[in-house]
Structures are given as C-alpha cells and as structure tokens.
Amino acid sequence: MTRTIRIGTRASALALTQTGTVADALRRAGQQVEIVKVTTPGDRSSAPIAEIGVGVFTSALREALKDGRVDVAVHSYKDLPTAAEPGIVLAAVPPREDPRDALIARDGLTLAELPPGSTVGTGSNRRSAQLRALGLGLQVVPIRGNVDSRLRKVHEGELDAIVLARAGLSRLGLADQITETLDPIQMLPSPAQGALAVECRADDVDIEHLLQSTVNDAGTRAAVTAERAMLAALEAGCSAPVGALAEVVEDLEADGSIVERISLRGVAAAGDDEASDVPVLIRASAVANSGDAERLGRELAAELLDLGAGALSGPGGKPR
Numbered sequence: 001m002t003r004t005i006r007i008g009t010r011a012s013a014l015a016l017t018q019t020g021t022v023a024d025a026l027r028r029a030g031q032q033v034e035i036v037k038v039t040t041p042g043d044r045s046s047a048p049i050a051e052i053g054v055g056v057f058t059s060a061l062r063e064a065l066k067d068g069r070v071d072v073a074v075h076s077y078k079d080l081p082t083a084a085e086p087g088i089v090l091a092a093v094p095p096r097e098d099p100r101d102a103l104i105a106r107d108g109l110t111l112a113e114l115p116p117g118s119t120v121g122t123g124s125n126r127r128s129a130q131l132r133a134l135g136l137g138l139q140v141v142p143i144r145g146n147v148d149s150r151l152r153k154v155h156e157g158e159l160d161a162i163v164l165a166r167a168g169l170s171r172l173g174l175a176d177q178i179t180e181t182l183d184p185i186q187m188l189p190s191p192a193q194g195a196l197a198v199e200c201r202a203d204d205v206d207i208e209h210l211l212q213s214t215v216n217d218a219g220t221r222a223a224v225t226a227e228r229a230m231l232a233a234l235e236a237g238c239s240a241p242v243g244a245l246a247e248v249v250e251d252l253e254a255d256g257s258i259v260e261r262i263s264l265r266g267v268a269a270a271g272d273d274e275a276s277d278v279p280v281l282i283r284a285s286a287v288a289n290s291g292d293a294e295r296l297g298r299e300l301a302a303e304l305l306d307l308g309a310g311a312l313s314g315p316g317g318k319p320r
C-alpha cells in the first residue's frame with residue numbers, strides 16, 4: 001500500500017505504547033504509518049466509569065474512524081462495548097499480553113498476607129466482588145485515574161493495596177511494582193483483558209486484509225471471542241459483575257492427532273452482590289473447538305444464568 005496509514009489512539013501513556021506495537025508491526029511489513037492522538041470524554045472526566053458509561057474511552061476513536069480522520073483505531077479490547085458498531089469491523093486482535101490481574105500492596109505483601117481491614121482500591125465491580133468473596137475481611141475502596149496516580153495511593157500510604165491489569169503495568173514498564181500476580185482461580189480477569197482490538201472502516205477492505213495478515217493472532221482472537229460472547233449473553237440477562245478467561249489448549253486425540261481447542265472459565269456474582277459483604281460467586285467452565293468460540297461463550301453464559309448468576313434478590317430487585 002502506498003498511502004500513509006493513520007492510526008488513531010487515545011493519548012494516555014498506556015494507549016500510546018499499545019498503539020506503538022501495532023504501528024511497529026505495520027512498519028515491519030513495509031508500511032508508512034502516522035499516529036493520531038484523539039482525546040476522549042473518558043480522559044477529561046474523573047467521574048466513576050459506572051456513571052459516565054461504557055464506551056467513554058472508545059466512542060471518540062470510532063467517530064474519528066468513521067469521519068475518515070484516521071484509518072485504524074487501536075483500543076484496549078476490554079473497554080469496547082459488546083454491541084457491534086455499524087460501519088466498523090474488528091480487523092485484527094494482536095497477540096495478547098498476560099491477561100491476569102495484579103496486586104500492588106505496601107511492603108511487598110500478597111493478598112493472603114494483608115491483615116483483615118486492609119484497604120484495597122479498585123473501580124471495578126468485578127474485582128470488588130471477587131476480592132470480597134475471598135472472605136479475608138478486605139475493605140474495597142473505589143478509585144479511578146491513570147495507573148501512576150493509582151500506584152501513588154499505595155506508595156503514599158493512602159491505601160494498603162490496589163488491583164490493576166498486569167498487562168497495563170507490563171506495557172508501561174512497571175511490572176516490578178507488582179507484589180502478586182493473582183491466580184485466575186481467585187480473580188478471573190475482565191473479558192478480553194490484556195488484548196487489543198484493531199478496527200478499521202467496514203468498506204476499507206485493503207486495510208482490513210493488511211491488518212489481518214500483519215497484526216492478527218488467531219489463537220488470541222478465538223479466546224477473546226469466547227470471553228466476549230459470554231459477556232454479551234450475560235449482559236442481556238444479568239446485572240452481575242463478570243469475569244472470563246479463555247485459553248488455547250492442545251488436546252491429544254485417540255488417533256494421535258492434536259486438536260486446538262478453547263477452554264473457557266467464567267464467573268459472575270449471584271443475587272444482589274452489594275447486599276452482603278461476602279458475595280456468592282457462580283463459576284462454570286467448558287471446552288470447545290476454536291471454530292466454536294462464539295457458541296462456547298453463549299453456552300457458558302446460559303449455564304451461569306441457570307446456576308443463578310445475577311439473579312436479583314427479593315421483590316423490587318432492579319437491574320443495574
């Protein structure tokens with residue numbers, strides 16, 4: 001392609017490093033690229049994400065794509081709404097970073113070493129529910145802001161600990177701050193955590209093919225497809241916080257051949273999670289062929305709902 005490819009990104013340090021990896025892959029493939037920073041309402045507001053709504057970080061980038069100001073948009077995949085955007089396609093999902101969550105605690109402590117009553121900062125209902133479900137007596141404190149300002153709250157003694165995505169810290173060169181990488185058995189990550197979504201206009205077939213052949217990782221794409229399908233199906237029927245993690249596994253068949261499959265685990269809170277200090281979590285897992293990732297996600301969501309995920313407690317319970 002002879003044209004210069006304009007790649008749209010948020011202007012945060014994290015977004016710029018993420019976009020840089022996509023730009024590098026395109027440059028290695030011999031393309032000319034230009035990075036265009038787009039400011040989003042999510043960057044300007046300090047209100048809780050639950051109030052300003054899903055898509056605050058991603059809709060402005062999608063607008064720039066549709067307007068033709070940029071040719072490619074790079075998002076943190078987990079920040080994208082599950083609903084498809086008319087006129088835009090997901091062209092590629094690059095190889096995923098470590099999807100797990102990480103603890104950054106004072107004095108190098110792990111979760112198990114934090115004394116009861118310790119304050120743990122997070123703005124995520126998913127992390128909050130899973131932390132409280134451990135029954136360690138941790139006190140979850142809502143926080144927001146960029147990674148640096150969150151880390152400062154621990155270093156200045158305002159909080160005992162915070163939980164952040166390992167991927168964001170690694171990309172910023174801050175992985176040495178992590179005091180424990182949380183086992184997904186205790187803390188299932190957000191669907192698509194650690195993955196990027198690379199979008200282009202639906203009618204821009206040249207760019208779509210270029211991104212597919214230079215940036216996409218088929219295994220990552222199948223895994224996040226399963227996680228996001230689970231999330232989308234739960235959003236329709238459940239108001240609970242949701243965690244999901246899919247992994248590519250290689251199964252040895254009876255005839256000696258190796259088949260690649262997707263193994264998906266999901267978690268959601270039962271009932272009205274805020275009604276008790278220690279919420280009840282519903283867990284389920286399943287395996288399917290990579291080609292059935294979407295169906296795997298939908299079926300696991302149905303199972304979680306059957307088991308009571310997100311069922312609202314008592315009369316007058318309302319979705320939120």
Ligand SMILES: NCc1[nH]cc(CCC(=O)O)c1CC(=O)O
Pocket residue numbers: 076077078079163164165166167168192193194195196
């Ligand atoms: N919601 C904010 C957000 N979006 C993407 C990341 C980190 C990178 C990733 O998960 O891909 C983060 C910060 C965090 O959750 O700690």
